Amino acid sequence: MAGRSWIIGFLQRHQEISVRKAQSMNPARAQKLNKFVIKYYFDKLKTVLQELDLMDKPESIFNIDEKGCRLTLHHQQAVLAKKGTKRMHLVAPEHGENVSIVAYANASGVAIPSTVLFKGQRMKPEWKDNLSHASLALMTSNGSINVPTFTIWLEHLAKYKLEGKCPLIIDGTSCHLDPSIVDVAERHNSTLLSCKQHDPRTSTHG
Numbered sequence: 001m002a003g004r005s006w007i008i009g010f011l012q013r014h015q016e017i018s019v020r021k022a023q024s025m026n027p028a029r030a031q032k033l034n035k036f037v038i039k040y041y042f043d044k045l046k047t048v049l050q051e052l053d054l055m056d057k058p059e060s061i062f063n064i065d066e067k068g069c070r071l072t073l074h075h076q077q078a079v080l081a082k083k084g085t086k087r088m089h090l091v092a093p094e095h096g097e098n099v100s101i102v103a104y105a106n107a108s109g110v111a112i113p114s115t116v117l118f119k120g121q122r123m124k125p126e127w128k129d130n131l132s133h134a135s136l137a138l139m140t141s142n143g144s145i146n147v148p149t150f151t152i153w154l155e156h157l158a159k160y161k162l163e164g165k166c167p168l169i170i171d172g173t174s175c176h177l178d179p180s181i182v183d184v185a186e187r188h189n190s191t192l193l194s195c196k197q198h199d200p201r202t203s204t205h206g
Contacts, residue, residue, distance in 0.1 A: 015083075017081065017082055017083065018082075018083045019081075020085065045169070048193050049061070052165045059107070060162055060164065060165065060166050061106055061166075061167050062104055062105070062106050062166060062167070062168050063104065063107070063168075063169040064102065064103075064104045064170050064171075066101070066144065066145050067100065067103065068099070068100050068143075069099050069101060098119075098143055098144075099116060099119070100117040100143050100144050101114055101116055102114060102115040102116075102117065102145055104153075106161075112157065113132055113133065113156075114132065114135050115135065115136040115137075115149070115152075115153055116131065116135065116138070117138055117143055117144060117145060117149060118138070118139050118143060119139075119140065119141070119142055119143030120139055120141075121139060121141075122139070123139050136152065136156055147178045150181055151184050154184045154185055154190070155184070155188075161188075165191065166188070166189060167190070167191045168185065168191065170193065171194070
C-alpha cells in the first residue's frame, strides 16, 4: 500500500492533481451518470416544453427535489483529483436517519415554500419552529414522500404557480407515478415529467 511519502512525491510529480473531499453518492444515482441517459432526458424535456409551448416561459417550469438530511454527522473522505474539478463523488451506501426536505423552484429561479418530512406518527409542535413562512411540515412512516404527502404538496403548489400549463419535473419514485397523483396534477393543469433514469442534480445543459 502506498504510504505518505509516496503520495507526497506523486503529487509533486503531477501538479495537475490535488487532494479533494469526495461527496458520497449511492450506487443507484451513480448509474444515472451516463451521457446517453442524460441526452435522453433532455430530449424528452425539450419535447414536452415544445408541446406545451413553454420553451420561453421558465416561470411556468417547476422542478421538484427531495433531499434527505442526515441527522448524524458524517465525514467526507479525501481523494486525489485533477485540479479545477468542481464535483467529486464517492459511491457509498446511504445510512443514518434522515429528515427529508422537498424543495421546488421554477426555471427562472423562484422557489416556493418547501416541505419538511419527519419520520413518525406524531408531530411535535417545536419541530415547526423556525421553518420558513408557509412551509409545510408533514409526517410519514419512513420520513420520505409518499402518495398522501405528495398529493398535499400538489395542492400546495397550486396556490403559487401561474395560471395555465405547468410541467413538473420529478425524480420518478413509485409514489410520483401513482394514478391518484396524476389525477390531482391534471386537475391543476400540471404535466408530470419523470426523470427516473437521470438525476438532474448532477448535470447542467447548455
